[in-house]
Amino acid sequence: MEYEFLKIERIDGISIMKVSAPKSLNALNSTILREIGDFVENLDDTTRVLIITGDGEKAFVAGADIAEMANLNEEEGYKFGALGAKVFRRIETLDIPVIAAVNGFALGGGCELAMACDIRIASNKAKFGQPEVGLGITPGFSGTYRLAKLVGQGYAKEMIFTGKAIRADEALRIGLVNAVYEPEELMPKAIEMAQKMTENAPLAIKYAKQCINESYDLVVEDAMELESRNFGKCFATQDQKDGMAAFLEKRKPVFNAK
Ligand code: DAK
16 A cells, blocks of 8 residues: 555564654644555564654644544544544554654654664654643543653653653653663664564564553552463464574574574
């Protein structure tokens, strides 16, 4: 499928998806949400890590498209929110790691898109915020859930109730991002991190991601059982056989399994 609002690049096993709507600072309209949904649903088997970023120097994604939302009624608002929530959940549950390289404004739906990714790194020009209450709405793409989960209820409530945008250094301090770089270093650092991940066993990463994602909502015994089951599943993979043989034989492993 040809995309109107996405630019896709490939570097070995890494796919880079750039949201590109320069007239609205990459704000998410329903076409962009559908395009992202289509892209992540149809990722090819050779993609081992996905990097999501924004096109241009100013914005990652400046939110959901306010012009499109302005005249929605309750039913349409629900459908728009549900579409975004479904697409973001698909990103969160992909079998592969997803890194958000946040290059500028990540506001509203943009902050929520970054939070649906496994890891966020940012340029020192990035700004994060959930300004929705200033528009008379709540965060709608699962921001209330994921922000509180990532930074705790206190900071989440402060950001959502005040609507204020925070700078990258503050986002780093509260744990919303893992690292902050000069703008020109951001993509090389994202690719470097992705490359490091592609050197490891893909099924083991998939099972570990599933444990981390799901254990948050489980009681401790169930979380441990899930981890034990996934740990066990690794022993049915060729990657485990070669990973351990390679260590014993003092050579590099060859990981092929998906
Ligand atoms: N939507 C549409 N257009 C946007 C936009 C957005 N979110 N953000 C920026 N633009 C457009 C501007 O209108 C402007 O267009 P022109 O005037 O040139 O035609 C162009 O991008 C450049 O923006 P500015 O001229 O404003 O640029 P500045 O550098 O002065 O300011 C800014 C940059 C990012 C601080 C400012 O543009 C801004 O405050 N933008 C809005 C940020 C915002 O409020 N984002 C959150 C959107 S609300 C739900 C579903 C989803 C959501 C909620 C509920 N359900 C259905 C339950 C999610 C909501 C949101 O994300």
